[in-house]
Amino acid sequence: MTGYVALIRAVNVGGTGKLPMTTLLEMCQSAGFGQSKTYLASGNAVFTSQKSEAQVRSALEEQLQTHVGKPVGVLVRTAAEMASVLARNPFEGEAGNRVITLFVDGPLPADPLDGANGLKNERVHRGKREIYVLYPDGMGATKLRLPSEKQGTARNLNTVTKLAEMAAALEPEGEDAT
The missing domain is CATH 3.30.70.1280 (SP0830-like domains)
Structure with a gap:
């Protein structure tokens, strides 16, 4: 399971x-x-x-x-x-509402900023199947648009943390689901 x-x-x-x-x-x-x-x-x-x-x-x-x-x-x-996505967060110590993880299926670009527009002071880091973005001024103030946003979905670090905790708490021998 x-x-x-x-x-x-x-x-x-x-x-x-x-x-x-x-x-x-x-x-x-x-x-x-x-x-x-x-x-x-x-x-x-x-x-x-x-x-x-x-x-x-x-x-x-x-x-x-x-x-x-x-x-x-x-x-x-x-x-x-x-759990691994959370552990690999390159922006440790930053506020959880200022860091997002953009989950992407399919290949990630070698440079996540290739084709991006509106970059100001945001920092971007490529993960395994995700892209991490630090928004120092908050997401409401950004103009940054990444091409990968079209194939993915973003969650802030607070949400990623909670989902990782909830998933870790699932019983491995839980009900017999298929």
């Missing part, structure tokens, strides 16, 4: 993609995921499953498309990978 974190793209942000977290929870349970929990209204879920990452993503994407009537991106990470 593997612990997973699902990050739904463009949910409940700026008046688009309305998805009540009770509905997301029901989707996880309907897919047979065990110990399902959601966190915040921005489309985060943790659960256990015997399915692969690709199968988990596909199951959620199918249910989301049925619910909203159009494709919705889902990024999935294992509990171990979320």
Whole structure:
């Protein structure tokens, strides 16, 4: 049984993609995921499953498309990978609401700033399947746009920390989910 974190793209942000977290929870349970929990209204879920990452993503994407009537991106990470993402944070000591992790599926650019615009004093670091960004003046003040934002979804470090904790707390021998 593997612990997973699902990050739904463009949910409940700026008046688009309305998805009540009770509905997301029901989707996880309907897919047979065990110990399902959601966190915040921005489309985060943790659960256990015997399915692969690709199968988990596909199951959620199918249910989301049925619910909203159009494709919705889902990024999935294992509990171990979320812990690793947190441990590799290159901006240790910075405020959690000033650091975001941009989760990306597919290859990362060699230079995450290639094609970016609006860079001021932000700092960007390439991870394994994520890009870390430090916003010294806060995200509300930035004009920075990274090309990878189109394929990924971002969470601030406070949210990443909480999701990693929730995923780590999942019982490895939990209910028999598939």
